[in-house]
Amino acid sequence: MAASRPGDVTSSAVAGHPLAPVPYVVRAVATETPDTTTLTLEPRATKRIPRSRPGQFNMLYVFAVGEAAISISGGNPDGQLIHTVRTTGKVTSALTRLTPGDTVGVRGPYGHGWPVADSKGRDLVIVAGGLGLPPLRPALYEVFRNRESYGRVEIIDGARSPKDLVFYDEVQGWRRRTDLRVQVTVDAAGKDWYGDVGVVTTRIPDARFEPERTTAFICGPEIMMKLTAQALVARKVSPDAIWISMERNMKCAIGFCGHCQYGPSFVCRDGPVMRYSTLEPLLNLKEV
Amino acid sequence: MTSEEGRKTIDAVAGHPFFHGFDRAFIAAICSKAVEHTFVVEDMLAVEGTTAELLYVVLEGKVALEIGAADRPRLTVQTVGPGEVLGWSWLVPPHHWRFDARALKATRAIALDGNVLRHTLSTHPTWGFQFMVRFMPVLAERLENTRIQLLDIHGR
Numbered sequence: 001m002a003a004s005r006p007g008d009v010t011s012s013a014v015a016g017h018p019l020a021p022v023p024y025v026v027r028a029v030a031t032e033t034p035d036t037t038t039l040t041l042e043p044r045a046t047k048r049i050p051r052s053r054p055g056q057f058n059m060l061y062v063f064a065v066g067e068a069a070i071s072i073s074g075g076n077p078d079g080q081l082i083h084t085v086r087t088t089g090k091v092t093s094a095l096t097r098l099t100p101g102d103t104v105g106v107r108g109p110y111g112h113g114w115p116v117a118d119s120k121g122r123d124l125v126i127v128a129g130g131l132g133l134p135p136l137r138p139a140l141y142e143v144f145r146n147r148e149s150y151g152r153v154e155i156i157d158g159a160r161s162p163k164d165l166v167f168y169d170e171v172q173g174w175r176r177r178t179d180l181r182v183q184v185t186v187d188a189a190g191k192d193w194y195g196d197v198g199v200v201t202t203r204i205p206d207a208r209f210e211p212e213r214t215t216a217f218i219c220g221p222e223i224m225m226k227l228t229a230q231a232l233v234a235r236k237v238s239p240d241a242i243w244i245s246m247e248r249n250m251k252c253a254i255g256f257c258g259h260c261q262y263g264p265s266f267v268c269r270d271g272p273v274m275r276y277s278t279l280e281p282l283l284n285l286k287e288v
Numbered sequence: 289m290t291s292e293e294g295r296k297t298i299d300a301v302a303g304h305p306f307f308h309g310f311d312r313a314f315i316a317a318i319c320s321k322a323v324e325h326t327f328v329v330e331d332m333l334a335v336e337g338t339t340a341e342l343l344y345v346v347l348e349g350k351v352a353l354e355i356g357a358a359d360r361p362r363l364t365v366q367t368v369g370p371g372e373v374l375g376w377s378w379l380v381p382p383h384h385w386r387f388d389a390r391a392l393k394a395t396r397a398i399a400l401d402g403n404v405l406r407h408t409l410s411t412h413p414t415w416g417f418q419f420m421v422r423f424m425p426v427l428a429e430r431l432e433n434t435r436i437q438l439l440d441i442h443g444r
Contacts (some may be wrong), residue, residue: 160442187437189352189364194392197352197367199436224441260314273374 018254021061022047022107024081026098032084032166036131037096038073041081041104048079049106051120054138055113055245057271058083060255061105062094069250069268070095072109073134074141081106084134084166110253111272114139114243123151123209127228129158129200129220133166135245135272136219140174149166153180154207158200158224161186162193181208200224204231211236218276219245226283229276242276263288297322301398304345305371306422314399314415317408321401327351327391334389340377344368347406349395354388365437366430367392376427377400 012224028040031039035254049058052072060083061067068091073081098104116139124143128136155174159165166182183203185196196203200220214237218225225244232242248260248267255269263282265271282288301307301322302315327333333344333351342350350369356362368374369390374397377385383402409416 158442160440164442187440187442189362190361191354191390193364194350195367196350196369197364199441201432201436202433221441222365223439227441 007266008156019107019252021059021067021107022049023103024101024106026102026104027080029098029100033165035096036084036086037165037167038082038084038134038166039095039098040102041106042204043079049081049108051075052081052109052138053113053137054116054142055133056109056111057250057253057272058108058110059250060085060091060095061107062091062098063103063105063187065094066091067105067251068092069073069253071135071272073137075138084131086131086169088161099163108253110268112274114245114273115215116142119215120146120149121151121242123153123214125207125209125214125216125232127153127156127158127200127204127216127218127220129218129224129228130160130164131166132218132220132224132245133157133171136217137167137218147179151213152209152282154209155182156200156203156207156222157182157184159186159204160188162189164201174191183207197216199227201231203225204228204235207235209237212238214241216242217245217273218242220284223248227281239277239280240275244270244276244279245273246279282283290304294319295397297324300347301345301400304347304373306319306345306373306426310418310422311415314408314412314418315379317412317415318400318405319398320344322398324396324398327395327397329393331391331395332388333391333395334385334387334398336385336388338385340375340383340385342375343378343402343405344374344389345400346372346374347396347398349397351395351397352388352390352392354390356388361419362388366433367374373423373426378405379423390430 023044024041029041030038032038047248057069057071058200059067059177060070070083087093087096136250150212156257157171189197208210216232219229229242246267250255250268251259255266298316301319338361346405348368348370352364354362354364378384391431
């Protein structure tokens with residue numbers, strides 16, 4: 001595997017003050033789940049942030065409320081951005097209350113993303129837990145665009161319950177493709193769910209890949225990523241070939257303030273996507 | 289069951305991943321009262337609280353394992369599919385199902401008789417040990433998965 005990594009953006013790409021947001025207008029709002037919303041943003045004027053790479057994040061600023069780091073779940077070359085936000089606090093709650101026409105500040109993109117290009121020629125196992133799918137979505141579409149460059153592609157999408165599955169219709173569309181395999185599972189379900197039930201790790205033994213030539217991208221809650229990585233290692237996938245996306249409380253996003261420090265790393269600058277082999281000792285600690 | 293049907297049942301069980309590598313004489317012994325069943329969607333393979341004298345060897349389909357209480361909707365906690373086995377209550381007294389098992393899609397399974405299993409395992413300790421060495425990891429894995437569910441790994 002090549003040592004280079006995508007997304008070497010460690011300072012604001014916006015001209016001028018590194019913390020100055022660029023105004024974007026909310027073009028569309030889609031409700032994913034009762035507490036999760038997908039926002040489609042477009043530049044309010046000619047000024048826009050640079051194009052992102054899969055796995056990077058932006059800082060979204062709700063004026064008079066505050067700023068939060070939100071992973072990028074899509075976009076287009078014309079500057080459109082897609083962000084999926086779950087209500088967890090004051091800022092994310094304000095973000096999910098935005099309506100078309102509202103203005104939001106955006107700065108970014110920041111951080112290291114998924115090593116999509118470096119994984120060409122290899123089997124891919126992509127595991128999403130809960131709201132882990134949106135940060136993986138741009139990587140998936142890049143793989144789809146260059147499908148012939150990869151070996152087997154196995155997608156495992158897990159959530160707490162059926163109502164917590166995001167981008168559900170889109171995932172159902174992926175399931176109809178013959179050039180990849182998609183497993184969807186939930187931790188528990190009611191009688192109206194006819195899909196798989198069981199924690200996401202239960203799908204790893206059934207996943208189809210050749211361990212020695214497999215790269216894995218995992219995104220979800222930390223405990224889910226740790227257990228999934230362990231299940232992949234049990235199937236002989238190298239810890240160096242497993243990438244996980246860390247989440248911490250980010251403030252400056254440019255490796256300056258230290259709010260997102262995780263062991264010797266700043267997640268905003270050194271992550272959010274990092275090698276499991278690097279993080280494994282930290283993930284096993286009760287407190288970092 | 290005709291001898292031809294019996295041979296087919298033994299072949300099907302011997303070809304199931306759970307029984308891979310077992311002595312064919314052992315397979316034949318535990319299949320002496322085996323019955324192949326087909327279930328349509330919503331058919332019940334097991335009903336909580338009723339007598340459990342079967343070990344299902346799932347060949348095709350998908351089965352939901354459900355638990356519940358009087359004051360809340362039933363909850364599916366696991367699904368079982370081809371290559372897996374379903375049911376441990378035949379081994380553990382008082383041999384009552386501890387959950388409902390409901391077909392989520394058309395399902396084909398061979399039901400091994402619990403009395404035959406217990407008799408075969410106890411009278412042939414070598415086979416019995418081999419079987420338990422294969423069966424315990426299934427139970428351990430399901431226990432571990434239940435613990436992971438308790439961790440609520442998708443919680444926030």
